[in-house]
Amino acid sequence: MDCCPSSRRQALVWAGLVATLPFADSAMGAGTASAATRSAADVRSGALLVTDLEVVTVTDTSAVITWFTGSKAEVDRYGAPAPVPTDTELLLGEPGNPGSLRTVLHDTGPTAFHYAEVHGLEPGRTYAFMGRSAGQAAQQSMLQFPGSGGSMDAPGVFTTLVPPPGRYLFTVALCNDLHMGEQTSGIIVGDWPPSFQQDPGLPPYPEVMLGALLDDLRKPDRGADVLLVAGDLTAEAKPRDVARVRQLLDGWGTLNRDYFVARGNHDRPHVGPDYAGCAPVPSAADHHDCWGDAFPYRRQTLSSHEVGGLRVIGLDTTMLDAAGGTLDESQLADLQHVLRHDRDRPTLLFGHHPVTFESAVTTAAGPAFDLDQGKARKLEALYHRTPGVFFHHAGHTHRNKRTFAQESQAVEFLEVAATKEYPGGYALVRCHTGGYQVNFYKTRSELARRWSQRTRAEYFGAWPHYTLGTAADRNHTVLRDLSGLHPVHRSGS
Incomplete structure (x- = not known):
């Protein structure tokens, strides 16, 4: 059973966006040359794509900073440039002065999926940079949209x-959208658009991506x-997938001490023989809650x-048979009761569905994909009455986006991109007594970079x-009085 069939509106939105993008032509029919042979040949012939x-x-x-090296002459089974392993070089310098660029990292180990990380930089300083492989500068292929919220995006x-x-x-x-058990990525409806699968012989991609995280x-x-983990731990909450994601997370730490989870729409109770052995839902006896048996x-x-x-509150925003989100009145009442006590305590909340109006109107699947807007406004009003609330983490849209309530900038609402597919990562919130810093990271194992x-x-x-x-969606600093908090240290498994 597919919990979230995509609407005609969603398909049209994606088709419209695709129509505006400048795509390069590619031919099907991958070549059979080895990676090493292809690398040398492409570099010599000028057929290297960086x-x-x-x-x-x-x-x-x-x-x-990341980039990719591929062949202009050969393609893989999806029609994309075949990977060409080369070196990874990063140069930094002064803006407006190309002659100042100097190599700060040079890894000669061959890879097609380049991940250049440099440390020791000066805070608050602007750097010019260049990524380079086989002596060739890496080129940006993404549209450079104007930044918002203080973003300084510039090539x-x-x-x-x-x-x-x-x-x-x-x-x-912070992470979300693990989709354990999923075998095909990128489908909207039916078999459209073309989707992607893991190569034979490699571990399932949800396990690759969660393991790398x-x-x-x-x-x-x-x-x-x-x-x-803000929801969609599984693809469809089948017992084996729920058990597997619980096993992997338990290998990292202890539930409700080292890691915390909230249910996503894919984790909801299901109907059918695959779920019959799990606990029935009292209000809907034909539905069985396999995710709830494990968590x-x-x-x-x-x-x-x-x-x-820090008070950490997980919300269950799922509906029984729909992709969109809501909050039952009983859960809202429970939340109001919890927040009423110690209203100034620093509080971070997380749940699967995004909340704000800006998020709803910019979600490709439409406003109904996010939290019900009536309940969203109630939630925002409750946060506004609770001075300690400063952060709400969501997933579901598989994107990095930072928004705020229409009438207040006091609470940051952050959607974090999916772990299970591009850009394939997580966010870190580094807390200080005077505020916090948010940074998004891609996972960096070779198989994870390949799948991304x-x-x-x-x-x-x-x-x-x-x-x-x-x-600025991915990386920002916020001033906030967190002086009442104290250090913690992960206990491990």
């Missing part, structure tokens, strides 16, 4: 953030203390926890223009 340059992450002292330069003031406390990782978060340069939350109930003094590059071509190549977001 493209898809993206400034993904900009912190106060570091940056992550060839980036500006590091100014860190929040005060003492560092802890880091919260969890491995990243263990590393000292990411240093996540806790992880919040001990009843549908349309909230969870509340504490991390270093493949799914970059979803929806006829329109996907990056919708999902990556502006530099």
Whole structure:
């Protein structure tokens, strides 16, 4: 059973966006030359394509820039340029002075999926940059939309953030849309548009992408203390997929101590023989809740926890048989009761469906795909009456987008791009006593970078223009009094 059949409106929106994009022609019929042979031949013949340059992450002292090297002469089974492994070189310099560019990273290990991360940068400084492979400069292939909310998107330069003031406390990782059990990515309706699958012999891509995320978060340069997963942990909540995602997350930490989850529309109770062995839903006996058997939350109930003094509240925004979101009056009443106590306590909430009006009117699938707007306005009003609420994390749209309530800038509403496909990553919220810094990261294992590059071509190549977001959507610093919080340290599994 497909929980969220796409509307005709959604298909038309994507078709309209695709029609505006300048796509390069590609021919089907991949060649059979080995990667090593193809690399040398393409470099010698000038057939090397160095493209898809993206400034993904900009912190106060570091940056992550990615690109791809492929063949102009050969294509893969999807008609995309065949990968060509080459070196990875990053140059930095002064804006407006090309002669100042100097190599700051040069990895000679061959890869087609380049991930250049540099540290030791100065906060609040603008740098010119160049990505280079086989001596050839990487080119941007994405439309450069004007930035919003303070974004300074511009080709060839980036500006590091100014860190929040005060003492560092802890880091919260945000992710969503894992889709464990999914086998095909990029379908809107039926078999349209062309979709993507993992190569034979490789692990399922949801496991590749979640494994890469969890491995990243263990590393000292990411240093996540806790992880919040805002829904769609599974593709369709089948028992084996629920069990598998729980197993992988439990390998990283302990539920409700190291990681916290909220249900997404794909995780909702289902009908049919595949689900008959799971607990029935009292109000709809033909539906069985396999996700709820593995993660001990009843549908349309909230969870509340504490991390270093930070109140963390998970919301269940799912409907029983629809892709859109809502909040039952009983859950709203429970939330009001929780927030009424200690109204000034710093509070972060997360749930699957986006909330704000701006999000609703810019979602490709239309406003009905997001949280019901009547309940959304009630939620915003409740946040407005609770001074401690400062952040709401959502998924569902598979994009990076930062919005605010129409009448207040006091609460940040952040949609984080999907883990399971391009851009394939997570956000880190680094909390200080004087505020917090948000940064989005792509996952960096070789298989994860390979899958992200493949799914970059979803929806006829329109996907990056919708999902990556502006530099300010992905990377920003917010001043906020968090001095009542205290450091935490992840306990591990």
